[in-house]
Amino acid sequence: MDYNKIRALLEKYWEGESSLEEEQMLRHFFVTHTQALPEDLREAAPMFQYFRLEQEKEIPQPAARIVPLRKSKPWQHWMKYAAVLLIMAGVGYSVQQFRQKQHELIAADWTQQDTFDDPEKAYAETQKALQLLSRNLNKGTEQMEKLSYFNDATQKIKN
Template structure:
């Protein structure tokens, strides 16, 4: 076969657009001894694919060991879940109680601060009322100085 056709088939093969028949043509070409010198680099790959196709696993697979592992893993998962549900609920309850206590403390501090600001506002109000007397004093003083 012409090397030009083989090159086209190789390009299709590496782009994953080659058909099964074209792949078989490539395997046949590279398994024979007449390979173009510039294509010899692909020969080991196709020869490996041909050999790998013929390999078969003849050993036996034991599936009994895997089932015991899954049983023990399931038992362990249930035990961890039960442990967490039993002991975790108490610690969550404690956490929730502490959170409520903190909210109550924050609310109490808010109310105390509000009282303190109300007291401060009341005292400023008293001070402002006293300032009106000083303003009247200043006006009267100016009247006296202006007449003299």
């Protein structure tokens, strides 16, 4: 091929104005040309040879993997089910415990209610209890009276 034609094509190539066909011609020229090139054409030769090598380079192609979506089987999620069961068992147990305690409390309340069926007997018992209380209260006030005597005496001395 005429070197001048190559020079003209190269000029277009460097400017980014060459067509794909012209670039193909350049690659073909620089790959197949075996004789010594003129000096001004030498710089481009390795580049076009590199492009050709890269074009021909075999890039290992992986096989397309089309993986069908697997339908999940129920037993694949056993941990989820186990967790739900565990939570349900826990909640059930605590509800049961709560209700049991409530029953016990209610039963205890019942035992603290009326202890006598007969109102007269109950009245007598209450009277007894109040008498005991008043007796003890009187004991206390007797002591307080002594204290007031003492207090009066100290007042007189002071005056």
